[in-house]
Amino acid sequence: MKPMMRTNASQEIPIESWIVAGMRTCYLWAFASLFVQWPGLFGPNGLVPVQVESSANHIDPIAYFAQEMPAWLGVSEACELALLLGTGIAIIATLADSKNCVVMAALWILYGVLQQRGRIFLSFQWDILLLEAGFICVWLATKRAPRAGIWSIRFLLFKLMFMSGIVKIQSGCPTWLSLTALDYHFASQCLPTPLAWYAANFTPSAVLRFSVAATLFIEIPATFLILAPFRTARILGFLLQVILQIGIMLTGNYNFFNILTVVLCLSLLAPDVVASSQGSAALERDGPLHLVALSISRAECTFAGTWLIASAGLALCIHYSLSTFVQLDATIPFPLFFLAFGVLAGIATTRTSNPFVATSALLACVLVFAFAILVQEMENEAQLVFWKADPKTLQAHVKQALPWILGYQTLVLGGAVALDISDTVRDTLKQIAAGRPRRFLASASATLGTLLTCSVLVFVACISAVPLTSLDQPSISALVPGSIIWAYQQTREPIALVHSYGLFRRMTGIGAHGQVARPEVIFEVELASGEWHEVDFLYKPGAPDEAPRFVTPHQPRLDWQMWFAALSNYQSAPWTVHFADKVLRGSHDVYDLVPSLYALAKEKPIQAVRAKHFEFAYTQNMSGPEWWVRDMASERQYLPEIRPEDQSVQKFLAAHGWRDHDVKIESPFAAVLVALRPYVECIVWPEALIAIAIVRITRRFLKLF
Incomplete structure (x- = not known):
């Protein structure tokens, strides 16, 4: 049975179709954004030509494909x-709006091989x-x-x-621990907006600190x-996560990342697994297959009962994570309280379809927890001693929570797989009972497809445990x-099928005296007249009077890497x-x-190039046209003067496998690609992509009514 979401028109909308549609849109933005930048980044005359990267990896579909047709x-x-191909498939699939x-x-394979070759960018x-x-x-x-x-x-x-949350505390970054990160x-x-x-x-300082704590x-x-x-709690989680992503998207350009995260959040709107399976095992009461159907029904009921254990474990994990930030009275048995809450939530989920009961259990947990903090604060004369964020305490709680998380994942995913398989087996049994051999073959093939799908998803879940348990390295071998x-x-x-994550681990742009000091690299060119002129990039900060821009969903990868280059030196970049x-x-x-x-x-012809390192900060008022303040006292050399006759530069480039001159395109197929590029670029600019996405979303919403 497919996960559905009800509308006010009593229609059933498959959540998975919205997720797949959102993924297609993200693929479209990713391919199109990369398409317009490919020649300058990875082409034969780009900054990191892909020919150089081809020798670094022996398992490479692109290299193998090219070797088969070298002429x-x-x-x-x-x-x-x-x-x-990826751009074209993504455009057609997005416009066709078909779940295939x-x-x-095809989109996954094409983007995967490109990502493998792109490396730096x-x-x-x-x-x-x-x-x-x-x-x-x-x-x-x-x-x-x-x-x-x-x-999954x-x-x-x-x-x-x-x-992403755990690494912020594990890193020991003082701005996260003291709630000053947004300063x-x-x-x-x-790339700010x-x-x-x-x-x-x-924004008042108190609001900034509250926002960090909320994050x-x-x-x-x-x-x-x-x-x-239970779905009610997941909807609350959906709202919290979406609010966070909207806040990030309004103040920063993170291409398709925020939209992709919201697409993943749509999975929280699907109905409960137990609720969606109730009554699904009903078959004819007469006949030899009734016993098999009854066994499937009993298995589903047994799975429903496992929510008691799962909910209890999940509640304990909430306790561990909350107590990372809240100093609790050791005399209060909070773990037992959270266990009781979990059992109550599990009973509410399995015994009633009324979401009010499950919501009441969740609110009761939060209210009792808040009341305990309030009592503790009154005893301490309201000195706000409850806030803390100690990396050592966090690490201990992560170690305690990881077994529960992995156990919960195993239990829930295993139960979902069992229900998926029981659905397909039941359909096959129905066709046998009805004496329809043609439909039986279709149902049998669907059963095999479900077995394959579930096997792959279980495998992915198993190997996903490795990056997750890397939060506590000693736990990897133990768990x-x-x-x-x-x-x-x-x-x-x-x-790679699975990865680890850790966004905004440490805050950058902190000066020696605690002031805002955004590092920035400014390139300058010397013309034939002997004058030096700054190079203005399209999106990254440079000229103080240049306003930040909205560029989402496009990702200017050169401008992004310039930010990372400013954090180190040219030897590292x-x-x-x-x-x-x-x-x-x-x-x-x-x-x-x-x-x-x-x-x-x-x-005039460019004679030389150099780069300087500065520290930037926002202006404090709106009296002038400037958006940025450049600290001239922070000026230092990032890259010395480079001239065409500089042999040391050519040796440096040769050591990295980069040619010191432009490559002429001789392949007739390459000439065709060059000729096609201007026409494709007219279609894939951000404005056109946003328009395509708006049209598709509007059509989907109109279908609901």
């Missing part, structure tokens, strides 16, 4: 063909999240969408948010609502069998030297990424 298709052309597992598999966490979620959606897009697929999406969402985040994030300036300047609450204790066995660790290691190539060399040599592919170079080179 007309090289590695670079094969990658661009894969990119063109073959299409989802395709190593962001949303790229690997898109692949991990995309692989699950391959199986979610099957004709009979499994319950196990919905639960929920566990992925839980892993993403839980790990720096709005200015120091990679204009609203980030207003949030940094007009930690949503990313650690509230993540267990994602796994809640995860060696065979699963081996399987996890074997699935790292060619396309050698591609910056290659960028300077390409600027000197007038590479059109690289100039397309930074159009201001065309104007500078057109005026």
Whole structure:
């Protein structure tokens, strides 16, 4: 039975179709954004040509495909063909709005091989999240969408948010521990939006600190609502997670990441597994198959009873995570209280379909917990001693919670798989009882398909335990069998199936005296006249009077990597030297990424390139046109002057396998790709992609009424 969501028109809407549609849209944005940047980043004349990367990996479908046809298709052309195919398939699939597992598999494979080759510029966490979620959606897009697929999406969402929250405390970053992270985040994030300036300047300090505490609450204790066995709690978790993503999206440009996270959150709106299976085992009361049907029904009831254990374990995990931030009175038996809450919630889920009972259990838990804190504060004369965030305490609680989390995952996913298989077996038995051999064959093939789908999802869940338990390294060998660790290691190539996450682990942009000090690299070029001019990038901060921009869902990968380059030196980001060399040599592919170079080179030939390091901060008022303040006292050399005749630069580039001159395109197929590119780029700009997404979402909503 497919997970459904009711509308006010009493229609049944399959949640999995919305998730798959959202994934297709994210794929479309990812492929299209990469398509317009590919020549300058990975082309033969790009910053990191893919030919260089081809020798680094022996298991590579692109390299193998190119080697089979060396006369007309090289590695670079094969990658661009894969990119063109992925973009075209994503556009057609989004417009057609069809749920097809073959299409989802094609998108996953194409983006996976491109991500494998991209390395430096395709190593962001949303790229690997898109692949991990995309692989699950391959199986979610099957004709009979499994319950196990919905639960796999929920566990992925839980892993993403839980790990992102835990690492903030584990890192010991003082801004997270003292709730001052947002004092720096709005200015120091990679690509802020204009609203980030207003949030940094007009939000009261108390609100900023409350927002940091709310973020930690949503990313650690509230993540267990994602796994809640009753839908009412999951809806609350859905609202909290979506609010967080909207806040991030309004103040920062994170391409398709926030939308992708919201798409994963849609899985929380699906009905309860137990509720969706009640009464599903009914078959004819007469006949030899009645005993088999009765056995299936009893098995489902047994699974429903396991919610008691699952809810209790989940409640204990909530206790562990809450007590990380709240100093509780040791004399109060909070673990027993949370166990009691879990049992009550489990009973409410299995014994009644009224969501009010389950909601009351959840609210009772929160109210009693808040009352205990209030009493404790009154005893301490309201000195607000309850807030704490100690990494050592957190680590101890993570160690306690991980076995419960893994046990809960095993229990729930195993039960969902059992129900999926029982559904298909029941359909097969019905066809046998009805004497319809043709439909029996179709049902039997569906049963085999369900077995395959569930087997793959169980395998993914097993190897997902490895990155999750990495939150406590000693627990890996204790909780995860060696065979699963081996399987996890074997699935790292060619396309990794599962990953670990940890967004915003430590806050950057903190000056020596605690002030906002966003590191920024400014490139300068010397013209024939001897004058030095700054290079203005399209999106990253540079000129103080240049306002931040909204660029979502597009991801300007060069501008993003410039942010990481500013955190270290050019030795840690050698591609910056290659960028300077390409600027000197007038590479059109690289100039397309930074159009201001065309104007500078057109005026007079570029003679030299250098880069300086500055610290930026937001202006404090609206009296002038400036958005940024550049601290001139922080100026230091990032990259020394580079000139065309500099042999040391050529040796540096040769050591990294980069050519010191532009490559002429000789392949006829490459010429065809170059000719097609301008026409495709007219379709895949962010405005067009947003319009496509709006049209599809509008049509989906209109179908509800």
